[in-house]
Amino acid sequence: MDNFDYIIIGAGSAGCVLANRISSNPKNKVLLLEAGGKDTNPWIHIPGGYFKTMHNPETDWCFNTEEEPFCDNRKMTYPRGKTLGGSSSINGMLYIRGQSNDYNYWRQLGNVGWSWDDVLPYFKKSEDFQFGKNEFHGSGGPLKVEKIRSTFKVLDLFLEAAEEFGYKKTDDFNNGDNEGMGYFPLTVKNGFRCSTAVGYLNPIKSRSNLKIITKAHIKNIEFENKIAKKVNFWTGDKLNTVEANSEIILSAGTIGSPHILQASGLGPAKLLKDNGVEVLMENKNIGQNLTDHLMLRPVYKIKNLETLNDIYYSFTKKIFTGLKFLLTRTGPLTVGASYLCGFVKSDPHLETPNLQFHVSPASTDLLGKSSLHKFPAFTPTITNVRPTSRGSIELKSSDTRIPPKIKMNYLSTDEDREIAGKSIKIVRKIVMESKAYKDYRPEELRPGINVTDNEQLAVEAGKYANTIFHPVSTCRMGKDENAVVSDQLKVHGIKNLRVIDASVMPYITSGNTNAPTIMIAEKGADMILQQ
Template identity: 50%
Template sequence: MGEFDYIIVGGGSAGCVLANRLSADPKTRVLLLEAGGRDDYIWIRVPVGYLYCIGNPRTDWCMSTEAEQGLSGRSLKYPRGRVLGGSSSINGMIYMRGQAADYDGWRQSGNAGWGWDDVLPYFKRAEDHYEGPGEFHGGGGEIRVEKQRLRWEILESFRDACEQQGIPHSRDFNTGDNEGAGFFQVTQRSGWRWSASDAFLKPVRSRANLKVETGALVDRVIIEQGRAVGVAYTLGGEKREARTGGEVILAAGAIGSPAILERSGIGDAARLADLGIAPAADSPEVGANLQDHLQLRCAWRVSGVATLNARAANIFGKALIGMEYALRRTGPMAMAPSQLGVFTRSNPRYTTANLEYHVQPLSLAAFGGALDPFPAFTASVCNLRPESRGTSRITSADAAIAPSIRPNYLSAAEDRRVAADAIRITRAIVAQPALARYHPEEVRPGIAFQTEEELQNAAGEIGTTIFHPVGTAAMGTVVDQELRVIGVRGLRVIDASVMPAITSGNTNAPTMMIAEKGAEMVLKARRHSAPSF
């Protein structure tokens, strides 16, 4: 195809949206480069298949954090999608926009055009909501959003216990105020996962002006005279270059995009020089401002109620689960990792919900491990707006070497206070009458943890990532409000890394919204730069 109008690096949630929108004009030549492979693995499509995709090098970068002081020196697995569809092909499928106040905060911090009223039309434009179009939802878009296809008595009882605790029922978390308890809506279609690749890329793969390369590991952006003119990448062991007369767009995610920027000489100039990388733009905030949601997996043993621990405890139970999915596309195999959501405040001084629960009819010691050999449920709770900030930065100019990821969980005193309060609130919910008939017994962290210091220590022992890294190429420091990299022409970052502050909920839907809005910005710039005759 020769020189391209746009080169998109990363075929994940943002990249698939960008490829769709930017290639809509048949005169526009678009190249999409994805380091992973095709998304034809059966466990990508089956919702419960995230268990076989996370930690699998076929679909996951299989990264890890450095040892975290706030987590008792533990290093955490840090899943990132390495396949078409990116993390939307391996994630929990929860469709969650966050709160209106999140985006109004972006706007108030100097990012004009990113308030709630500004971004809501982009959420709606791409959405195909099961209830159809309305004030807050879209119909006929690419992203299919449905109710979950399952029922668990223990989850309904937990929701009732929340109401007894003063947390109201919520039937829709995506109206700008997500406070309440209810069931998550998911990116599924008729019991199958509906990834960004399913939604945006597959329907347009046949476009003659769109070229998709998988297995393409991007080394760096080629910068000449202060302008991005292409990318250097490796495909099948062969070094290649692709050139553009338009723009290079990084959509490799909150870990991948800052790494490519740094290898291109955009970052802390002195540190990059120590790695043998010639500086192109001194931008010390590249790779900084890393934010993530740390979840505390609190678990209770119960009796007299069905849980997945018991249903999947033997071959017969597993066979029934398999048959239910095969015949009806319902049941545990259609489950998102978390089914019931709860949003509440850890302290009345917060004006909006700052805690999110992911409640599950199961328990296990660690993600991906074996289920506990007794009936139980888990109420994972995370601080939605952590003050702790971390970094993701390269340690080598070699693209094959993973960056050093340091989230710095619980490094802020307020985060430790919120964590202790979150455990107390969880215990208060479980103590309500709606759950009493199941005789809940606390398994994790355990009733031995009672004082403020003990609860903060417990949070460090049981805390783990919920896979929401953002902010490492933030608007206002690394990119401007049009998502253009400051200091380099013809280069943008359009993915979760541009969030100046993390959203109050799961981050996949906001990432696709950013790509939707970003694509419009790119096309608008092209129209304004086109000569008129």
């Protein structure tokens, strides 16, 4: 195929969905371009290999943020998937949709067709739920969603401890009301990762009307009279050009999509000119409104309870863990980032929870940069799911092979720092004051039991805090002056160009963002097919 109806830029969480759905019509000739490589690294597919794929230049872009003033002035590592499946191939496989109120708010902002009732059918369409179809879940979709296949007593005790303080248990976080505590549902199939490459792309990659090119690094998009026409991309040192008969769809993610738009002449005029890019159309909001969930990582040492730290430093236990995975597809190797989930309120007057737990039976100093501790400990990570801090993505060169400037501005508002302090106190109460943990003598390694002021707790927590990998909103959807795309995901002021990925979220969802990204792609594909 030498000409295409649709060119999809990025074969990540959204791009693989789009390739599957759009090419389902044999009349549509589709080109899928991915800057990373094929998903052949075996650690991608073993959930416990999560820690082998992040910070690995073969599978991760290994971005870094600018210095973060409220996080000890650190430049944080910022993982993004560099392979088929994108970040769904290196993420924690945690399947959380968010709250119904999230989507109803999108609709209240003027985005027609994006309320909870509007998007629920697309969540269900994408899903193959282990326990079958019901009012909130789908069966037979490309994305397998299963219950967790591993537990630790230290985690079961956390559920008991939380219940002592009125935090109820729940069996389903994905029915629109996610308040409660329980184990995460995972995008795992028979013990292996179910990325969008596995679920959506592998079954259809031999279609005659679909062409997939990996290691295709996008240079820019070309326009004629503000109509998107061509895509220029490198394969090695060779520069290639392809033309789209119908549409170009940008699905390069919250970092990649605004970066490519800016390199193509769309964005803040001064930024573009300063970097030698001719301005096609000024839109000061492209790359702005960057929102992410910051994980605060208090660590608790524990007595007489096994954690992953113990397994990591025991040759015998590691062998047993490997055999358990090989023979029964159970145990720690079937789990990625976290085990326990929880949604609670920092203040009782709030209508819906604003805090999320990701509890892991392991501990380390800086995620991805240091080994597990040599003593039993666990990390009840907690994050503010509705942060008010905002960052930005800005190109640093007209050459997109040079990573953009990523500025997160975590904890930069008084509200975010106040909630950070309150959230640490909630964790502390559950672990240190509960009857469930009393016999196991928990000890707060950090931030330290003597730190009690909310502002100081935010300072101490910021020293070890890290992204929880949920960047959104740099090409946000809407009709107001801060919007980049319409509720049809079309770039304002440009024809034949859509953005379909997490960057279009008008406001961050209350929880993990991979399931919502897949939903956005399902809905975006439907818009294109119905056109």
